[in-house]
Amino acid sequence: MSHVMAMAVQKLFPKAQVTIGPWTENGFYYDFDSPDPFTEADLKAIRKEMIRIINRKLPLERLEVSRAEAEARIKAQNEPYKLEILAGIQEPITLYTLGEEWWDLCAGPHVANTAELNPKAFALESVAGAYWRGDENNAQLQRIYGTAWETPEQLAEYQRRQEEAKRRDHRRLGVDLDLFSIEDEAGAGLVFWHPRGARMRLLIENLWRELHFAAGYELLYTPHVADISLWKTSGHLDFYSESMFGPMQVDEREYQLKPMNCPFHVLTYASRLRSYRELPIRWAELGTVYRYERPGVMHGLMRVRGFTQDDAHVFCLPEQISDEILRILDLTEQILSTFDFRSYEINLSTRPEKSIGEDAVWDLATQGLIEALDRKGWSYRIDEGGGAFYGPKIDLKIEDAIGRLWQCSTIQLDFNLPERFRLEYVAADGSRQRPIMIHRAIFGSLERFYGIMTENYAGDFPFWLAPEQLRLLPVTDEVRPYAEDVLHQLQAAGIRATIDHSGDRLGKLIRNGEQMKIPVLAVIGAKEAEAGSLSLRSRREGDLGSVAVSELLAAAGAANRDRAAGLGLAPAAAAS
Incomplete structure (x- = not known):
């Protein structure tokens, strides 16, 4: 297709x-190089x-040609990009013809004939800018x-x-619900947490x-910067x-913003000699790191230049x-299931061809x-040779409410950093041995997870x-x-509650609360004030009717402790 x-495109726009x-x-x-921008x-x-x-x-036919013939065909068409593509292709060189009118370099395979394509089952979705070879220094x-x-x-x-x-897009919801923003004046890819979003981040x-x-x-x-020699080691x-920001000069020394937390945890381990009796050592940090992401790949909270990793390392x-x-x-299961992620796709990646460490x-x-x-009882797929050069790993993708998979959790064994930093422990026989280091997030x-969760x-x-909350x-x-x-x-009971002081009519008050997706709205009229109650409307549980303040306090407190989706109160119809 x-x-x-x-x-x-080339039939309608011959210069493309x-x-x-x-x-x-x-x-x-x-991707097309066209003198005129494409419109809707x-x-x-x-x-x-x-x-x-x-x-x-039209039939689609596969042809295997020599490099010289491919070059001649391309030059006859005046297609310079195809020449550059051809230079990177190893033989055999194949192309596919579409009837007798059009062809392109391609490995295939394809359908045999366009009759196999359904003209009622395709759509052209959008036009976007792209750089040749993904490099912003190349042609747009x-x-x-x-x-x-x-x-x-x-x-x-x-x-x-x-x-x-689109309805769930965290970038739109971040604005609509006043959760976060990315301010151009401060620079691309840097997140500003607004009070509502910051409160949620604290809860997480x-x-x-x-x-x-x-x-x-x-x-x-651990620090946000370190002497550049640490990153060399x-x-x-x-x-x-x-993927690192450039160094900064301080007191005639070069310092580097950290792209990873790992070396800092390694230095903490190396601050004194450890005994085998101390192991395993489990250290965790919500550590903010900084990475240079190209302008074209940044996307809301999903890809930013300053973000917080929930790093942990086990020695x-x-x-x-x-x-x-x-x-x-x-x-991992305990934390992810708290946010209603319970379906996972798991890959186990083994030793690649280029790696360090002994076979044993x-x-x-x-x-x-x-x-x-196997002990966990999780099914997984083995990615032969897909591990890092420094150790095998487990990658876990979570499935969201509309069936999309997101890479989040990872567990990696590392034989590299313990060797580079000469980490040791005193074994039971008095010898010095290298510990096994496990990276884990x-x-x-945290930013990306917040976007996925939203x-x-x-x-x-x-x-x-x-x-x-209310x-x-x-x-x-x-x-x-x-x-x-x-x-x-x-508020004294730890419930995040506010009052709408706008003075609007009740219908508008309710609509405003629903637009902000507030879990519980409590209507207060003369009857409620006299009875010491509230008329509750829950987004998840419906109309809860008249509820005493003491009953609400107990239900809200239990929901917070249990991290429940709703108050757990019976709807008004059921209660009556």
Whole structure:
């Protein structure tokens, strides 16, 4: 279908040059160098031309050609981008023809004939800018995105999911619910947490700390910068420099913003000699790191330049690997399930061709990961050779409410940093040995997880997590003193409550609260003030009717302690 699109574009816009046009998970795109920008009207015209091409039932034929013949074909077409693509292709060189009118370099395979494509089951979705080879120093191209399916029903379902994804977009919800912003004046990719979003972040961090202490971790706080020599020792300067901000001069020394927390935890371990009796050591940190992300890849909270990793490192004995990995898996499940993520896709990545460490250590480490996953009872896929050069790893993707998978949690064994920093412990026989180091993150990036979580809930956060749990809606000025008294009781009990002082009519008060997705609205009229009660409306549980303030305090307190989605009170109809 991407070839059909490119043929249609060049038929309608003869000056457009084609570059790369791959398939993607749910569709395809092609990048074009065209003197004129493509418009929405152009997309409609391109789509009509594509339908005409499909209906002509043109054959797609695979040809294997010599490099010289490919070069001659490309030069005859005056397609300089294809020449550069050809230079990077190893033989055999293949191309696909679309009828006798159009062709492109491609590995294939393809359908045999455009008659196999359904002209009622594809759509052209958008036009976006793209740099040639993804490098902002290269030419600016235009990328046309499309999607193709076997049936119109599949296309309609895909488009429904796309609309649902737009409704849940954390960037829009961040503005609508006043949670966070990214201010251009401060620089790209830097997050400003507003009071409502900051309150939620604190709740997430407090949960994280609470569960880590219960799981036997201690917390660390480490600097945001370090002498550049640390990053030379760790290897980041050699292998990761393109993603690091430039150094700064301080007192005739060069300091570097940290892109990782790992070397700081390693230095903490190395601050004194350790005994085998101390292991395993479990240290965790909510450490903010800084990485240079290219302008074209930053996206809301999902990809930023300053973010907080929920890093943890376990230093253990070889025979402790399986138990420690299982503990990490249990903690990961406990934390993620609290945010209603219960479906996972898990990959176990093994030793790549280029790696460090002895075979025996790799075998022991990989077997430890396998044993832990088997003991946990989780199914997983083995990615042969997909591990890091310094150790095998487990990657966990979480499935959200509309079926999307997000990479979050990772567990990596590391034989590299202990060797680079010459970490040791005194073994039972008095010898000095290297500890096994386990890197581990559950959220991955707190910012990114916050974005994923916001889209999973569509901004309709459970009661325990909502930035504003309850809003009091006094319908007359006469009941405001009672509302103020109730507010003080709620706040004293740790419930995040406010009063709407706008003076609007009741319908508008309710609509305002619903637009902000507040879990519970409490209407207060003369009857409620006299009875010492509230008329409650819950987003999750419906109309709860008249509830005594004491009953609300007890239910809200229990919901916060249990991290429940709602108050757990019976709806008014059921209660009556």
